[in-house]
Amino acid sequence: MADSCGSSCSSAKTSNCGTTREAQDAALAQQENAITRSLGKIKNKILVMSGKGGVGKSTVSVSLALGLAQRGYMVGLMDVDIHGPDVVRMLNMKGSLEPSATAGGLVPPLYYNDNLKVVSLEYMLKDRDQAIIWRGPLKIQAIRQFVADMDWGELDYLIIDAPPGTGDEPLSVAQTIPNVKAIVVTTPQKVALADVRKSINFCKTVNVEITGVIENMSGFVCPHCNQTVDIFKTGGGEEVAREFDLPFLGRIPMDPRIVVAGDDGTPYLSSSEESPATKAFAGVLQAIENRLPPVKTPVSLNIAGGCGCGCGGSN
Numbered sequence: 001m002a003d004s005c006g007s008s009c010s011s012a013k014t015s016n017c018g019t020t021r022e023a024q025d026a027a028l029a030q031q032e033n034a035i036t037r038s039l040g041k042i043k044n045k046i047l048v049m050s051g052k053g054g055v056g057k058s059t060v061s062v063s064l065a066l067g068l069a070q071r072g073y074m075v076g077l078m079d080v081d082i083h084g085p086d087v088v089r090m091l092n093m094k095g096s097l098e099p100s101a102t103a104g105g106l107v108p109p110l111y112y113n114d115n116l117k118v119v120s121l122e123y124m125l126k127d128r129d130q131a132i133i134w135r136g137p138l139k140i141q142a143i144r145q146f147v148a149d150m151d152w153g154e155l156d157y158l159i160i161d162a163p164p165g166t167g168d169e170p171l172s173v174a175q176t177i178p179n180v181k182a183i184v185v186t187t188p189q190k191v192a193l194a195d196v197r198k199s200i201n202f203c204k205t206v207n208v209e210i211t212g213v214i215e216n217m218s219g220f221v222c223p224h225c226n227q228t229v230d231i232f233k234t235g236g237g238e239e240v241a242r243e244f245d246l247p248f249l250g251r252i253p254m255d256p257r258i259v260v261a262g263d264d265g266t267p268y269l270s271s272s273e274e275s276p277a278t279k280a281f282a283g284v285l286q287a288i289e290n291r292l293p294p295v296k297t298p299v300s301l302n303i304a305g306g307c308g309c310g311c312g313g314s315n
């Protein structure tokens, strides 16, 4: 998919990989046009970030995408976590991305349901269990090409799940996707908060506006006695939001059903079950909708998961 030389070709007239500067410039301009076209009909682009791994970023991305789709919006979900793509597994989707003969070779995303389109960089890989060892320029080029190749159509929201930290993937999303906004997910304990400050500073450096901070795994409601135990403490995410003068979007408690449902491919937070976690998540969703309101495009919704083959049909 990406050129073997990545984007590191020198300024010499003919680069190491044998292409001329002019040919590279033309290819880059063509890619830039394709990116503009691919993203042109998307109202809100949201990069879900975390300073630290395992804080629930993919869980929040998937639940956010599903929750907005359930509210009648057209939503896209893009997983650019090259090293640990989890979105496909959390939604229990199968299938592969193929260029469409009728759409000028562009790649249509897979449909989870009528309102939710999903793509993962994982779909581009032949062997999904193979570890990927790519250097920065190649990753950046792969993500740019991935965005350029997609045919999203009209979307109210595009949710982008990036790997934790402030490495090549969030950087290439920030540089490739104009007007992308960030949501930062953290857990409440100090070690996570130290890393979240780096994410916030990263956004400032690359001029990405932050829509707000979500505190995940904030207290555990015991299913037996209904008492809350603050395993990772609570309130740290809100404190960091205050420190940086950012909106606090809400806190989601720990709930073992989130783990089980994530493993089974049936996301829990956006489900219709009533619990402290689903109620908290509904509040987070509302806060995001309030801050990033698109014009609502009324579309009928097939809530059941799609067949995943890309036809838009259901199981």
Ligand SMILES: Nc1ncnc2c1ncn2[C@@H]1O[C@H](COP(=O)(O)OP(=O)(O)OP(=O)(O)O)[C@@H](O)[C@H]1O
Binding pocket: 050, 052, 053, 054, 055, 056, 057, 058, 059, 060, 081, 084, 086, 163, 164, 216, 217, 218, 252, 253, 254, 255, 256, 258, 259, 260, 262, 263
């Ligand atoms: N509020 C919660 N309560 C209980 N478990 C949770 C909660 N949020 C996420 N989890 C679980 O924590 C684990 C890590 O979540 P997830 O994969 O979403 O994190 P991540 O930040 O995307 O991780 P990575 O660093 O690998 O990208 C998963 O097993 C998930 O089900």
